[in-house]
Amino acid sequence: MSVDLSVEKILQLHRKAQEQKEDLYNFLRREFPDISPEERLQYLSAILNDHFEAYDYDPKDEIRVDGYIVKRFLPKGEHDAKGE
Incomplete structure (x- = not known):
């Protein structure tokens, strides 16, 4: 499977x-x-690149997964997302 970043x-x-x-x-x-x-990180980056304002995060909140330390970005929900 190739990453579809369209x-x-x-x-x-x-x-x-x-x-x-x-x-x-x-x-x-x-x-x-x-x-x-x-x-997976390519998808995460692409989503945040285009829709960063639709996610909340605490700079200190991170998980260790798949050999990486990943910040936890939580969806604000449709009612808070701008331009949706």
């Missing part, structure tokens, strides 16, 4: 993530269990 795919993932209560990385782990951590 505008349409990133928007689709962002909208789906906004419906979840879990952090963005764990959502991507569940959504794409068979891709590498590096590919």
Whole structure:
């Protein structure tokens, strides 16, 4: 599987993530269990690049997963997302 970073795919993932209560990385782990951590991080970066204002994070809140330290970005929810 190759990483699809198209505008349409990133928007689709962002909208789906906004419906979840879990952090963005764990959502991507569940959504794409068979891709590498590096590919998952590419999706995470692309989503945050385009929709950063739709996620809350505490700079001190992080998880150690798949050999990385990842900040936990939590969806604000559709009612808080700007431009949706």
